[in-house]
Every structure is written in structure tokens, then in C-alpha cells.
Amino acid sequence: MLELLNTPKGDPILSIMSVFRADERPEKIDLGIGVYKDENGQTPIMQAVRSAEIRLANNATTKSYMGLVGDESFNKAIQALVLGNTQAQTRAATLQTPGASGALSTLADLIKLARPDARVWIGNPSYINHRPIMQKAGLEVMEYPYLDLKTKKVNEEAMLKAIAALGPKDVLLLHGCCHNPSGADLSMKTWEEITLLAQKNGFLPFVDIAYQGLGDGMDEDAAGLRFLVDRVDEALVSTSCSKNFGLYRERIGAAIVVAKTLQKAKETRMHMGELARGTYSMPPAHGAAIVAEILNDAALKSQWNSELEAMRKRVVHLRKKLVETFRKKTNSDRFDYIGSHKGMFSMTGLSNEQIAKLQKEHAIYVVPGGRVNIAGLRESQIEAFVSAFVDVGA
Ligand SMILES: Cc1ncc(COP(=O)(O)O)c(C=O)c1O
Structure with a gap:
């Protein structure tokens, strides 16, 4: 064969x-x-990671399975880190995933499950893996203009014009910050305009934030994302701890769903758990334990920061x-x-x-x-x- x-x-x-x-x-x-x-x-x-690992090695009691949603103390902490002090926090649920790649792939499967005829719009250019991950889930992938190669800035006018035509069967994939591959990020004004379009036309925003903290700061880098998810009924977010915790090989990230109600977000997370069960099943423990240890300890968190x-x-x-x-x-x-x-x-x-x-x-x-x-x-x-x-x- x-x-x-x-x-x-x-x-x-x-x-x-x-x-x-x-x-x-x-x-x-x-x-x-x-x-x-x-x-x-x-x-x-990172030193904060090393210290957390030493503590974990001394205190660990089991290597048993994690369960489908992963480590709940990690989920809670990473959701707070990404969504901050938003109202969206109160209607969101988070699934631990193997890197942002695992989050992108599980969220793609979720879109396909919810709406098989959905189209996912990615920027030109976008992260090299966005298209194959979405296509592997069986989704149709479309492109919106993003970078103006002459100025090396975002062509916001062309981008917004394309986005204005999206409707309820469309998913708009955006980069939260530190755009890969261009380095050119959206202005706050453009985040606001995208938010208005999502409210008006009902497409689903999907924000991939893999570099939070490497642009202007943890909160600054999430400002556009937070503005958006706070003002729409539904949004999807994928995040990574590969870069900002230096945990590339531990494969740790998360898929966050913001829904109309907390109940709906929790139900959606159950769907994602079932979808993950059909691929990698349960996420790896170590990276999540490190991140949870750091984010839940004031001294370690400040060192990491x-x-x-x-x-x-x-x-x-x-x-x-x-x-x-x-x-x-x-x-x-x-x-x-x-x-x-x-x-x-x-x-x-x-x-x-x-x-x-x-x-x-x-x-x-x-x-x-x-x-x-x-x-x-x-x-x-x-x-x-x-x-x-x-x-x-x-
Ligand atoms: C925009 C973007 N999303 C997702 C990923 C995947 O991250 P991870 O290594 O956590 O799977 C990357 C990695 O380079 C990225 O640049």
C-alpha cells in the first residue's frame, strides 16, 4: 500500500x-x-521553569492519565493570562492541548463538527501551518489580504474590505500579536473595526496568540484580542506556552472557547475533549504542571515575568x-x-x-x-x- x-x-x-x-x-x-x-x-x-521543575520532581505523586480536558489549574491560569479581566472570562472554557498546534487542530475539528460548510479565512501571509491544519479538518480555506509587501505594514484597508463580506458561515483567523511571519500587527483601530463587522455580520472570530508577552507586554499584546472577545457572542482562541515560557518541546498550549453562556462554553469544551479523544486522546502532563506551578505562585510568576x-x-x-x-x-x-x-x-x-x-x-x-x-x-x-x-x- x-x-x-x-x-x-x-x-x-x-x-x-x-x-x-x-x-x-x-x-x-x-x-x-x-x-x-x-x-x-x-x-x-528559564530559571522560573527550572525552579518549578525541581518542585514538581520532589512533590509529584503519580504518572496516571490526565483526563480529556487536561490540568484544570493550568486551564484556569492560562485562561486568565489570555483573557485578563474581561467579561468574556465569565463565559469561557479552556482545554489543555499539545501546543498551540494541538489547539488549532482541535478547534478546526470543532468548527467542522459545528458547521461542516464553514469557510476559514486566513491572512496572506499567515503562519505556515494554518492552512494545512484547517484543511486536514476538512475545512475550506480562503485568504484575505494582510501584508503590503512594499511598506511591510498591514494593508488594513484591503483587509477590512475583504472581511466586510464575511457572514455566519465564515471563520476569521487572526493573529493576536507578533504576527508570524510578518511582524506587522493590527492597530487597535483595526481590532475595533473587525469587532464591529463581527457584531454586524455574524462571522466567528478565531484568534491565534502564540507570542503573548514578546511584543509590548503580556496585557498590551492581548489588548486587541480582549477588546474583540468581550464584544462578540462567540470566539475561539488558541494559545501557546512554547515561546513565552520557552517550553517548545513540552508541547503545551490551550484552546479557549468564548460562548454566549458559561454553560454553552462548558458543553463546547466537552465536544473538544471528545474530538481530542479521537486523535491524541489526553494531553501530556509536564508542560501544564510547570506553567500552573509558575502562574499560581507569586514569586515564581514574578521571576518568569x-x-x-x-x-x-x-x-x-x-x-x-x-x-x-x-x-x-x-x-x-x-x-x-x-x-x-x-x-x-x-x-x-x-x-x-x-x-x-x-x-x-x-x-x-x-x-x-x-x-x-x-x-x-x-x-x-x-x-x-x-x-x-x-x-x-x-
Ligand atoms: C502563529 C502561530 N501559531 C501556532 C504556532 C504553534 O505553536 P506550538 O509550538 O505551541 O504548537 C506557532 C509556532 O510557531 C505560531 O507561530
């Missing part, structure tokens, strides 16, 4: 990782895979330095957009030829499409990075 399968193309981002590893040039720079790195090029374990703040500040500093260096090298402000982008990524608009040249001649690895992981740079590499960019004609 397996001969019926064709040769897979492979994931463009993951395949760059192995070519990078094999590259023997000492000056090589990996700006491909979306992980945060510190000034030593490491993706560190300051570590996250240091990460955020490092990225903001790198962006500032990049803008300054580009200005000096090019005598122009055409790279200023890097300073206005949020989070780990910036879409540079590099062509495939320029990307290939960067890799071949400068040992700088960028993914197809031209997304650069700013958080993968060291300050000491900025001069070389900027010179290489200018050399390839960016």
Missing part, C-alpha cells in the same frame, strides 16, 4: 535546519526556525540596532520597518535568489518567503548581517 504514497516535499523551515547544522562555516547565522535565542545563541531554559521581559527587551534592542545600522550603511530609511514590527519575526520581502545568495555567500539562513527570525541574531552579528543584506541587493 505504501507505494501509493508520493515522495513528500518536506517542511521548508525544518529542512533548512539540517542544512544549517551541516554548514561548517563558523560565522553561520540561523534566522530560520522560530525559536528565541539569547546573546550566546542558546535557547535557554522578568525573564520574559528581558527576552522582549533583547528583541526590541536588536530591532533598534538593526534600524540604526541599516540607516548608516544605506543612507536611507528603507529598513525602518524592522523597528515597527513586533515579536520575533520580520518579513523582509527578499526574493528566492537573494535568499539563496545569502546562504551561499554569507552563511546566513533565511526561510523561503523572506521571513527573518530577529530573535535568532546576536548583537555582534548585526554588522555582518546588514552588510550581507545590502550585498544581496535587499
